[in-house]
Structure formats: C-alpha cells, structure tokens
Amino acid sequence: MKRSWTAGILAMILTSMLVLGACSSKESSESSSPSASASESATNPSAPSSAAASSDSDPFGGWVEGLPKIEAPAGFDWKQFAGTTLNVITENTPPSSGLAANIETFEKATGIKVNIEQVNLDVVIEKAGLDFNARNDNYHIIYADPYQILAKQAKHFLDLNTLNNDPSLPHIPGGLEDFIQSQLTADGYMGNKDKLYALPYDNPTMVLAYRKDVFEKYKDQFMKEKGYDWTPGPDMTWDQYYEVAAWINQKVKEGVITEVKYGTGHQAKQHDSLMNDFSNVLASFGGQYFQAQNIGDIGTENPGKSLLNSPEAIAAAEFYNKLLKEAAPGSTSWDWSGLAEAFAAGEIAMAPEWHEFSGTFENPESSKVVGKVGWTILPKGPKGRANMYGGTGVGINKYVPEKDQKAAWLFLIWATSPQTQYKILDVGFTPTRYSVYEMPLLKKAMSDPTSEEAKKLPLASSLTAAQEAWKEGNVYMRPKIPMWPQIDTIVYTELSKMLAGRQSPADTMKEIAKQSDKLTRN
C-alpha cells in the first residue's frame, strides 16, 4: 500500500502539539487552604533571649523572656516517652510548616519521634474519619477543624482536661486563659464546655486586601466625582464597596486606571470559599443560617430551622449577586488561592481574603504588589459587620493508648505554647496566644509596617486588621453543627447556580433553606 509523506508531516505536527502540551505542565501546590501559601521559610525570628538553665527546667534549649514557659512538675522526666513515635495529620498551614521545621527541638527534648503529615483539609477529614470509625490510632494528633471535623467527631477526641489536670504531667503553659478566648471556645469545645477537645492552633480570618497605590493615586479624582474619601477602612459600607469597584472598572475601561484590571475579585468558585465569601455579606445584612443561638462558637447538635428565607438573607443574596457582576470574571473559578494569585499578579484593586495571604503578597518571588497592599476589616452592611473566622485546633485521638496519649500531650502543649508560636512567627504564623501579642517585636511590627521588625514577619501588615476582625461585633463564625459539611456543600452549590444566572437570589435562599431543613429534620 502506498503511504503518504503528508501523513508523516501531519503526525509530526500532532505529536509536537501533544508533547508541548505535556511539557508545559508546571508543578504547583494544589488549592488547599487559605493559609497554605503563606508559608515560605522556617527560621526563628529571634533567638531565645535567655540562656538555658538546666536541662530539667529547660529541655527546649532556652526560653524567650516575657513569655510563659513550658513548666513540668518537679522531677518530671521529659525523656520518659523516648522511643515513642507520634503521627500528626494536619492541613498544610503555616503553623504546620513552622512546627515541621522546628520539630527537632521537641524530638531532642523528649526523645519522641514526630511524623507530621501535611495534606489538604479534605484529606485530613477523610483520614481522620476513617481512623475514628475503625477506632484506630494511626494518627495520634489530629487537626481538628471545628466545623468540618470537631462538630461531627467530637466524641472521638480525648478530653484534654484529663491531661491538663493530671498532676504528674506538664500543664498548658500560660493556662487556657492565655488563648484568645473566642477562638478557644470555637476551636476547643463542642456543645458545652464540659470537655476540652482541642487547643487553638491557627486562626486565618477574612479581611479586606486593597491596593494602597491605586487608592492613593486616584483618591482626589474619586473624591471629586463621588464626594467622599474612598480609602477602605472601618467606615466603608458594602454599598460604597460596590460603588468603588464599579468606578474602578469604569476607569479601567476608559484607560484612566492602568495599575489593575478590575475593582474587586472574589473567591466564588463552587467551593467552600464561596460560602465563606458570601457569609461575610450575609451576616452584615443581618442574615443568619439557623435559629439556634451561639451556633458559631460553642456549637450545637440541633441548629433549629434555617433562616435563609428571611428578608435580610434574601437582600444579602441580591447584593452579593449584584456585586459579583462587577467582580473580575475569573472570580467564579477562584477559590482563596486563585484569588490570591490574581491579586498578587496585580489584577485586582480590592479583595476580601484570608489575612494569612499577606505573606504571599509581600513575597517578591510570588507577587507583583510587594509593598502596595493595605489591609483593613471588611465593609459593614445595614445590620453590622462580619469577618469570617477560619481557625482550627489540634486534639488527641481518643483511641491512642494511654502512654501515647501522654506523649501526644507533651507535643500538644509544646506546639501550642507561646514560646513555640513566637519562634515560628517568621513562617507566616498568626499567634493564638495573648501573651505573644504583648511581645515588643510583634507590637513594633504591627504598629510600624515599615520597621525592621515588620520585615521579619510576613503577616505583620495584615495582623492589625485581623485583630480588629476578631473583636466582638466584627468576627463571624459559621454554624458549628455536625451536618455542616453537607450544609456547606448545599450553600456553595446553590450560590454557584445563582451566580451562573440559573436561579434568582430569592429562590437560591429558599432552596438552601429547604434543603437545610430537610437535612437537619426541622
């Protein structure tokens, strides 16, 4: 049979296309958590300021003065669990990277070997669930996301009070009262405060990132046209936010503004991120997911009826739908990481984003907006303000043998201690302890973003906004109920349909309410 050379050339072209496609693959970390990309390096921000005393009172090689120390009962043998191996499963967040980089300190002090497995939150949920269901102890220490894990699996966690009250063991340094209290309630308890299941570990919170350079440069022009100072701050309302975003879009189209492409960007992919982004608006408009009180902090088994068909919730959905029409078109395909990448690429002037991304924005290797990003709390709505809190605790698997439980306790108190938190500040870690915020380094970094201290800390620029966001009346905590993973999925799926124009905001809220009530049997 006669075979054509033309066929050969065509095959070469096809082959080249496929090979080029395959070669253009660029490995990158998968969308994981709001905080994952903030982690860059892991060296201590400051060496311990005091010399070690004796190995008994100072097994960790020196204390940072001014912070509570990890203290043990007299004669406590830190090496009594030497040879034990602890498996930790955690989301790939800055504290996890920081601890992994400094784990040698703990291992040297105790002789305990620690394996830290850092994965996506979905994988933590799946693996912890399988471990608990089989009553296994593959993982001794578990990243206890309060909404996705703790609310559903609290009974599988060890009551940490039993270990903290054990006179033969070291206690929580600085005591429970040194943890930011609202975070301790949300991360540590479920339903009531009888049992303590986890200790606060990280605390990403949604605040507003904006381009300082854009807002400074066009301030007068906006003032002239609209009659008010447009700089994002505590007084900004969601209506103003919308107006500012639309104005920037207009000026970009006219070729006046060239620094960015869009006024606002959102994490509105069909993903947990969409629920987070929307909830900020929902709560500030006075909308609530369920009837039950204190559902966000202490949590409950029965949330009551859904309140999403209230006029406030519908108004919030209508506003959010309107706002997203002004948002960068990529918003519907971005989760928090996608949004951060777009913001770091200089495309967006404003974005409600997790504060831990400030490390990404200030990293010259991943950002075109270094030194140009300002942070403030999210705008207020007709009924208040809401900044979504996304913190998590760490707890101990109840099915771990008693000896290993004690070894895990040593790890837990070390990992969440003010001393350790202070030492991993420079990986983009946000302390969960009051005492760490009292340290001069942090105070100076937060009060003066241009200081040398601020340069050492990737999150310095957003920490002030985050702290403001945690105040009562500003912070928002999503419902902590066992069926939250399902409700969350319903919320972001139906919202995604709304944004795609497949259903009205009112119908969306009614549909979520209907499905939620069916699920919660209310």
Add this chain to the structure above:
Amino acid sequence: MLLPSMIVLAAVSLFPFFFMIYASFMDYALDMDKPRFAGFDNWKGVLTADTFWESWGRTAVYAGGGLIAQLALGIAVALLLYHIPKFRNLFSTLLMLPLFVAPIVTGLLWRFLLDPTYGLYNWFLQKLGMNVQILGDTAYAMPAVILMDVWEWTPLITIIVLAGLQTVPEEPLEAAEVDGANGWQKVRYILLPMVRRMIVVALLVRSMDILRYVDTITIATEGGPADATKIIGYYLMQVAFRFQDIGGAAALGLTMLIVSTLLGRFFIKVMRSEEA
C-alpha cells in the same frame, strides 16, 4: 490449585461487592458507633434526589462526548500512523505521552493552562478579544473537562486501533488498489471493517473507565460551576468522603456498577455479533 487465587479474588473483589450491598441497606455514617438497618431508605434517598439524576445526565454528556471525540480522533491518528512509512514507533511513543500522565496531574496541567490569571490558553483567548473564563463558566466547563479526558485517553484508542490495523493483511488492500479504489475507499470499505472488533474493545475499556474517573474533574472544577461538571463519580465521592454517608454512597456506587455492567454487556454483545 485454584484455591489461592479464588481466595485473593474473594478478598479484593467479592467481599467489597457484598459489603456494598450490605451497606446500601444500612444507616451507616463514618461517625456512627454501629450501622443501623435502614431498609430501602438509602435507595429511596438516592433515587429521589434531583442531584442523582442530574449527575447521571451530565455523566451521559461527559462520557458520550468524550468517547465520541476520542474514538474519532483515535481512529484518525491511528490511520495517520499506519500510513507513515518511517519513524512510526517514534511517533507512536511520543503520542502516547499523555497516557503516562496521572489523571490528577492532567487536571492540574489543564487548570494552569486555562487559569484566568496566568493560563496560556486563556491568554490566547484574551488576545483574540474573547474574555472567557473557561472553568468558571457553565457553558464551557463541561467541554473543557471533556477535552481534558480526550487529551489524555485518545492515545489509548489510537494504540488499540493501530494494533488492529497492523494485523490487516496486504492482499485485500492491493486488490482494491488494482480495482482503482482511492485512499478513502480503502479506509472505509477495508480497513475500518477489519478493525471493528478492536474499536469495540477500545470502546469497552474506555466506557468502563470514563464512568469512574473523577480525578481530573476533582482538580480542575470540583464539580462546578453551578454543578455543571458534577458527574456521578464526583457526586459519589462527595457523598462518601465529604458527607461520610457510607450507606448512601454504597447505593450510589451500586447504580454505577449496574450501568457499567449493562454497558459492558452491550459491547460484548456487539463483539459477539461481529464474530458471528
């Protein structure tokens, strides 16, 4: 002699199968102490859920669209390779490269290529004046995930069909040439009929696969936007691992097994009719 292999088969295949049937009749969540008998509740819940039928509808589009495109392209590329006088093995090997890429990496690769901020293809589209957010738009997301599957699995069809083509004897082709048949006529009336069985085999293998593959969609779209790419496999994964509802997931999985079996039987029947 057969006993050890039967035991292994039972362990890896039959036990999970019977366990799935058992679980589908139980109220069985991962956080429960003990599963409770639930009668037909899981089946009722699955079969009356809109998401179930919508997911199957999308699966039909995804599998149908993907298989048709892969088949057409796979046969075309196989014929192209068959007609290459030299370096056929080299071209074949290079064309096979996507097959060696893990589906998760395929999802990542295409997500990067289509990313609205730094995606190469998105950049091209923008340069052409098209401000399209492919993975964030309900109109384009499904074609995009079909394209990903086509990119990865067309080479499998190609290699199976090419293997068939290489077994076609020269005589009928030479006779056709003597009779004045042109290239298309030789393909249409000699080559394709002679490799029909191989095409059915390729379709059988791919149809089984495409029903269960969720890796690419999980990475690229997570079932969105607006559920536009939530196929049955992704829905099953969500019910099992996100909702931790093992009973519901088992019922869902069994519906997939039933459909897969019916599809498999259909293709086997076609193969037998070819033999006859």
